[in-house]
Amino acid sequence: MTGDDFRLTPQRRAVLDVVTASHDHPTAADVLARVREVVPEVGAATVYRTLSLLVEAGQVAELRLGHGSPTRYDRTVAHHGHLLCEACGSVVDVYVPVSPELLEDTASPHGFQVSTYDLRVLGRCAGCRTDRTAPIPS
Ligand SMILES: [Zn+2]
Numbered sequence: 001m002t003g004d005d006f007r008l009t010p011q012r013r014a015v016l017d018v019v020t021a022s023h024d025h026p027t028a029a030d031v032l033a034r035v036r037e038v039v040p041e042v043g044a045a046t047v048y049r050t051l052s053l054l055v056e057a058g059q060v061a062e063l064r065l066g067h068g069s070p071t072r073y074d075r076t077v078a079h080h081g082h083l084l085c086e087a088c089g090s091v092v093d094v095y096v097p098v099s100p101e102l103l104e105d106t107a108s109p110h111g112f113q114v115s116t117y118d119l120r121v122l123g124r125c126a127g128c129r130t131d132r133t134a135p136i137p138s
């Protein structure tokens with residue numbers, strides 16, 4: 001925790017604990033449901049505001065998957081990639097070594113200066129590969 005500008009009240013602590021304990025990149029609604037198992041009286045606005053504060057404070061990462069899907073929250077703030085299942089929406093962290101030199105070599109012919117990159121691998125998770133009833137996305 002850095003400085004006094006982000007006070008960890010019990011409700012905020014509960015939100016941070018829920019995200020830290022999660023392995024599944026929960027949505028804000030998922031986080032709210034889990035926090036309410038511990039702090040039943042917590043308000044939705046408090047949880048959502050706390051998530052924003054935790055992201056600003058660098059304690060939680062935001063994962064935007066686009067296509068109108070809700071923002072997910074990631075306990076892993078170090079740079080990493082994601083395996084994203086197109087059938088069930090599960091998200092798994094992966095670490096793919098991509099060298100800064102490779103990125104520069106790829107981008108510099110376009111006159112492009114790299115600030116960061118975002119690695120997302122789409123496909124089917126182990127569970128969905130064996131489940132023949134899972135809907136096939138169009
Ligand atoms: Zn799946």
Ligand SMILES: [Zn+2]
Nearest residue numbers: 074076082093
């Ligand atoms: Zn992640």
